[in-house]
Amino acid sequence: MSKLNEKQLLLLTIGITVLLLGGLGWLIWSDMQAVEEEEGKIAQLHQQIGAAEKEIAKIPEREAQVIADREIADREVTFLPSEDDIESFWEVLERFADESGVRIDEISPSRASGRGAKGPIQTVSQTMTVRGTVDEYLRFMNLIENYDRIINVTEYSISSGKKADEDGKYRHGIRLALSTFTYSKRIANTIVSIPQYEKKRQTAEVKRWLSRIKIQEKESYTLRTSLGRRDPFVNVRREIEDTDGPEAGADRERAEALLENLTESLQVLATGLEEEKLLKERGDIFRLAQAIKENRQLMADLVRRIEQLRQDKVFRDPRLAERFRQEVLEPFERLRERIEAADTERPPMSNDEVKARFAAIAKHFDDRKWDEVTKGVRNFMDMTHDGQHVVEEARPTVEKITDMLRRSGVIREFEKRQIEITTIIFSPNGLSLAIINGKSKSEGDALDNDGRVVIAEVGEDYVIFETEGVEIKKLKGE
Numbered sequence: 043m044s045k046l047n048e049k050q051l052l053l054l055t056i057g058i059t060v061l062l063l064g065g066l067g068w069l070i071w072s073d074m075q076a077v078e079e080e081e082g083k084i085a086q087l088h089q090q091i092g093a094a095e096k097e098i099a100k101i102p103e104r105e106a107q108v109i110a111d112r113e114i115a116d117r118e119v120t121f122l123p124s125e126d127d128i129e130s131f132w133e134v135l136e137r138f139a140d141e142s143g144v145r146i147d148e149i150s151p152s153r154a155s156g157r158g159a160k161g162p163i164q165t166v167s168q169t170m171t172v173r174g175t176v177d178e179y180l181r182f183m184n185l186i187e188n189y190d191r192i193i194n195v196t197e198y199s200i201s202s203g204k205k206a207d208e209d210g211k212y213r214h215g216i217r218l219a220l221s222t223f224t225y226s227k228r229i230a231n232t233i234v235s236i237p238q239y240e241k242k243r244q245t246a247e248v249k250r251w252l253s254r255i256k257i258q259e260k261e262s263y264t265l266r267t268s269l270g271r272r273d274p275f276v277n278v279r280r281e282i283e284d285t286d287g288p289e290a291g292a293d294r295e296r297a298e299a300l301l302e303n304l305t306e307s308l309q310v311l312a313t314g315l316e317e318e319k320l321l322k323e324r325g326d327i328f329r330l331a332q333a334i335k336e337n338r339q340l341m342a343d344l345v346r347r348i349e350q351l352r353q354d355k356v357f358r359d360p361r362l363a364e365r366f367r368q369e370v371l372e373p374f375e376r377l378r379e380r381i382e383a384a385d386t387e388r389p390p391m392s393n394d395e396v397k398a399r400f401a402a403i404a405k406h407f408d409d410r411k412w413d414e415v416t417k418g419v420r421n422f423m424d425m426t427h428d429g430q431h432v433v434e435e436a437r438p439t440v441e442k443i444t445d446m447l448r449r450s451g452v453i454r455e456f457e458k459r460q461i462e463i464t465t466i467i468f469s470p471n472g473l474s475l476a477i478i479n480g481k482s483k484s485e486g487d488a489l490d491n492d493g494r495v496v497i498a499e500v501g502e503d504y505v506i507f508e509t510e511g512v513e514i515k516k517l518k519g520e
Contacts, residue, residue: 105242131168131222134189142182144174145213167196168220173203173213186220194221297362304347304370311340311377318384331425341381344374391426396436400443412450419447452512456495463505463518474500476518 132149139146150169174182179200186193197219203212314337321330348370351357357366391399399422406414422443426432429440465477476483476497489495489507498513499506507514 106245131166135168135170135220138182138185138189139172142174142185143178144172144182144216147171147173147215164223166222168222169218170220171215171217173215175211175213179214179216192222195219196221294359294362297356297359300351300356301362301365301369304344307340307344307347308370308373308377311337311344312373314340315377315380315384331421335424337381341378348374388431391432391436393433393436393439396432396439396443400439400446403443403446407446407450410453412454415446415450419443449512452510453514456507456509456512456514459489459495461489461507461516463516463520466500466503466505466518468500468502476500476505478505 135149136146148171172179172182183195186195195218197217199217201215203214206212314333318330318333318337321333351366357363399418403415403418403422406418423429426440429437429444432440461479463476463478464480467475473484478489478497483489483497483500483505485497485500487497489497495507495509497505498508504515504517507516
């Protein structure tokens with residue numbers, strides 16, 4: 043092999059140098075890429091660590107809240123039967139039947155759904171068939187309503203009695219499907235284990251949470267005695283048609299029973315008006331609204347029944363007709379005059395009173411207590427004859443009160459939707475995006491195909507939805 047001349051040697055040297063520099067540059071570039079990737083991973087890890095540290099910092103407060111919930115649970119769930127109470131469920135129903143007068147035909151055995159389930163609350167169902175008059179049935183239902191444990195009536199049916207029993211009363215067949223619940227504290231306390239529980243339950247943070255918790259109170263209503271309702275399942279015209287025939291004696295007894303029934307109703311109304319007067323003097327506006335509503339309903343029912351009896355000419359016997367005039371018509375007219383006078387004398391609700399009602403209802407609205415909002419608005423409407431019996435300057439506030447009822451209904455329907463905000467990409471000066479139910483949404487987009495809910499605003503950690511003219515704010519992860 044001949045030796046390389048000087049020029050060839052120079053070219054070879056340059057070539058080898060270029061290759062070496064290229065390889066070295068590629069190695070440097072590869073190392074820089076690897077460094078950048080590692081730095082990205084480190085930044086991501088720091089971000090995850092920061093998020094985890096924030097969650098860890100919330101653990102003491104969350105533990106305090108859980109401990110407070112458990113400490114209050116015994117009182118909070120007193121309206122739920124214990125597992126032992128279920129064994130005597132049918133005994134409670136038998137006692138209610140005895141107190142109300144209904145006659146039990148059949149009670150099916152109790153059965154619990156979800157036996158063996160991990161949850162602390164289980165549903166227990168029961169079916170029973172009874173016979174009773176309308177008043178007996180209403181008393182039976184009122185005992186169920188006021189029982190210190192929850193009993194729900196999930197289904198009922200009534201078949202009218204075809205003929206009177208031996209005591210002259212019409213009893214109807216009633217089938218009820220009932221459900222109640224059991225609560226197991228033992229299961230509830232094993233769902234989440236908290237270390238050093240006894241020590242932590244004495245901390246100031248737990249006491250602070252305990253002070254925030256409001257005990258659930260079960261509402262009750264006591265049925266007025268002798269409401270004097272006409273039995274809607276008995277045809278009065280069929281029962282009293284001809285007092286001159288061979289059944290005249292029996293028809294006369296039924297007519298006398300109707301007189302007694304009307305007299306009792308008038309006595310109930312008179313008592314109700316006295317109660318209304320006392321509540322007005324005490325300034326108990328919420329109970330007064332309910333009393334006014336019940337008394338006016340009873341008066342309307344009396345007007346209807348008396349007019350029907352007149353049209354049917356039930357009291358053909360002169361003696362019964364005279365009793366009808368003295369014992370029913372004259373007291374009825376006096377009571378009607380009292381009601382008309384009370385409604386006329388009652389001044390319209392002042393602007394300050396309407397604003398006070400609005401503030402009370404708005405507080406429930408802000409606390410998202412929708413049942414209380416509904417109750418407050420309805421009481422207000424009853425007190426003011428559907429918002430009409432107020433001073434003129436209060437009418438804008440009345441509109442706000444009625445609109446609160448509408449908005450609470452809209453929010454209730456919205457809350458039934460399964461909406462989950464998992465990610466928000468916020469840009470103060472650009473387009474912000476939110477991942478909602480797995481789909482990317484921006485301002486102006488509809489939530490679903492129906493277009494009823496629209497994204498109004500995407501914030502840093504929240505999204506504002508708009509539906510039916512109501513804006514609803516929902517936080518990320520809420």
